Amino acid sequence: RLQMSFTKRADIAKNEVAKTLFKIMELKKTNLCLAADVTKTDEILNLAESLGPYICVLKTHVDIIEDFNDDFIKSLKGLAEKHNFMLMEDRKFADIGNTVSLQFSKGVYKISEWTDLLTAHSLPGSGILKGLKSAMSNKNQLGIFLLAEMSSEGNLLSKEYSGQTMDMIKDFSDIVAGIVAQTPNLIDDAGLIQLSPGCRLEESGDDFGQKYNTPEYIINEKGGDIAVVGRGIIESKNPVEVAKTYRDRLWAAYENRLNIN
Numbered sequence: 001r002l003q004m005s006f007t008k009r010a011d012i013a014k015n016e017v018a019k020t021l022f023k024i025m026e027l028k029k030t031n032l033c034l035a036a037d038v039t040k041t042d043e044i045l046n047l048a049e050s051l052g053p054y055i056c057v058l059k060t061h062v063d064i065i066e067d068f069n070d071d072f073i074k075s076l077k078g079l080a081e082k083h084n085f086m087l088m089e090d091r092k093f094a095d096i097g098n099t100v101s102l103q104f105s106k107g108v109y110k111i112s113e114w115t116d117l118l119t120a121h122s123l124p125g126s127g128i129l130k131g132l133k134s135a136m137s138n139k140n141q142l143g144i145f146l147l148a149e150m151s152s153e154g155n156l157l158s159k160e161y162s163g164q165t166m167d168m169i170k171d172f173s174d175i176v177a178g179i180v181a182q183t184p185n186l187i188d189d190a191g192l193i194q195l196s197p198g199c200r201l202e203e204s205g206d207d208f209g210q211k212y213n214t215p216e217y218i219i220n221e222k223g224g225d226i227a228v229v230g231r232g233i234i235e236s237k238n239p240v241e242v243a244k245t246y247r248d249r250l251w252a253a254y255e256n257r258l259n260i261n
């Protein structure tokens with residue numbers, strides 16, 4: 001996987017959304033995912049409009065938005081189409097299949113109706129994937145990222161847990177796009193995508209145990225295919241310029257990875 005181009009991996013991917021995502025990355029030359037962790041719809045839309053050209057995925061936490069409404073989703077979808085990026089709702093589902101099927105498709109957010117990509121924990125067992133699959137609005141149009149590892153200090157996701165998460169994916173290759181992870185050797189199917197959060201231009205952390213590594217470290221040492229950047233961009237003075245820097249450094253690291261060995 002690590003020395004294979006995203007174009008080649010698009011051919012191997014069994015999940016349709018992963019296939020498309022690989023192609024978007026190669027076309028736009030970006031493996032940057034923006035964590036749009038702001039609480040007003042117009043702030044998210046402004047980020048989507050100004051940073052859209054430099055990202056492959058815009059990641060949301062819809063439950064932090066204070067003025068959520070259906071028009072917002074329509075606008076966000078429009079910007080995703082205009083700038084050719086995908087939407088990922090980072091809901092990190094973690095309940096039994098029946099409950100997640102309801103959380104995914106009902107309530108205020110009706111996530112199944114608009115998101116391309118979704119995160120979920122493997123903790124409850126494979127029923128969570130069955131539940132999500134049963135609630136999909138369009139059967140082939142969902143790419144789930146299972147949490148195999150986390151970026152935060154002291155997290156309880158052991159090596160054994162990560163390995164068992166990889167086993168769980170095997171029977172769900174139609175709906176699983178990849179994993180959220182921090183080490184390079186979990187994925188053995190090059191069609192799967194590794195999303196790695198915890199990225200800043202300088203190695204650092206926050207007050208709540210988040211750990212940050214540089215773009216180069218994320219791609220070359222941790223095996224991330226896509227790096228997630230939130231505060232490193234959105235709290236900067238010039239998000240557009242800073243996003244370009246992340247895009248350039250992450251993409252250069254990917255090209256460098258292809259040439260190693």
Ligand code: UP6
Pocket residue numbers: 035037061090149150151152180197198199210228229230231232
């Ligand atoms: N995220 C992590 N670590 C994980 C999984 N997910 O940080 O292991 C998510 C957070 C946040 C983003 O929920 O949305 O990635 C990181 O944001 P930051 O760059 O501002 O720390």
